[in-house]
Amino acid sequence: MHQLGWLGVEYDFPDTSNALDEPNGLLAVGGDLSPERLLRGYSKGIFPWYSDEQPILWWSPSPRMILEPNKLHVGRSARKLLNKQLFSITTDTVFARVIEHCASIERPEQDGTWITDEMRQAYLDLHKLGYAHSIEAWQGDRLVGGLYGLAMGKAFFGESMFSLVSGASKVAFIHLVHTLQKWDYKLVDCQIHTEYLASLGAQEVPREEFESLLKIAVSEPSEHTWQLTSTTNIA
Known part of the structure; x- marks a missing residue:
């Protein structure tokens, strides 16, 4: 029981x-x-x-939505978006602003936000400790999209994303996963199913399978600094 x-x-x-x-x-x-x-x-x-x-x-x-970085799916429309080079991508430059946007942006599927003041402070603390990271999409000097999450070992735990301009968070996410491929990360935890994440290659797995993958991933050291690499020529 x-x-x-x-x-x-x-x-x-x-x-x-x-x-x-x-x-x-x-x-x-x-x-x-x-x-x-x-x-x-x-x-x-x-x-x-x-x-x-x-x-x-x-x-x-359970089931758990995960993306194995080497299974990232970049469709035709996403490739066209990347090739337009509409956004510049940075990492960990404005973490507090990213989490604030994620908390305040209106989402049709939910009433209010789960990113409470207490949650916001908790992830700011984890950012100061080097565990929580933000990936930011810019147009000029305007922050137009991004996401944040936690990195432990060779696992990344996605928490939330936002877009003020269409495609901004998708480009930031693809940049992230493309870099995690190069760093030999084992999984991105997407938590629960969404069609948006499924379109990018994420899949649902049973809890037991997820926990087995996670145990291996968090036990592997990752010595990479959080500077994302270019996404040009993604197949």
Whole structure:
């Protein structure tokens, strides 16, 4: 029988097999968003997702949406977009602005934002520690799109993206994954299914398969600095 876990001061989480069968796999409630707890959670495939009026909720979905970097799909329209060179891409130059845009942009499929002030500060703290990164798309000196997430070992955990100009976040994402290919990253955690991510090559896998891949990925050291490389000539 599945039983929801209540977190205390310890950083341990319940076994993910205890996640509820309802959509997205609610596993535990409570605790805090300290760097230690967040890193422990992500290393086990557990992430926080909640709104202002809720306690901290921790999730372990099954199936899990992942993208293996070498399976990135760049379709004809995306290649045309890349070839137009409409955007310049940077990394970690305006992390706070990226997360602010992700929190404030209106999304037709959801009411409000899950990026609470507490969440925002938690990821700013992880950015200062070198775990959280932003990829930014610019037109001139205007920030027009981007995304942020966490890197541990050779796994990248995508959190959120935004576009103020059509295609901006897609170009930023393709730049990211193309570089992760070169760095021999094993997976990008996309959390839950969207048609947008599926169109880029992401697939759903059972929780057990995801956790097996994740255990290997986070255990492998990555010594690369976070400077993305060019996406020219992507097949």
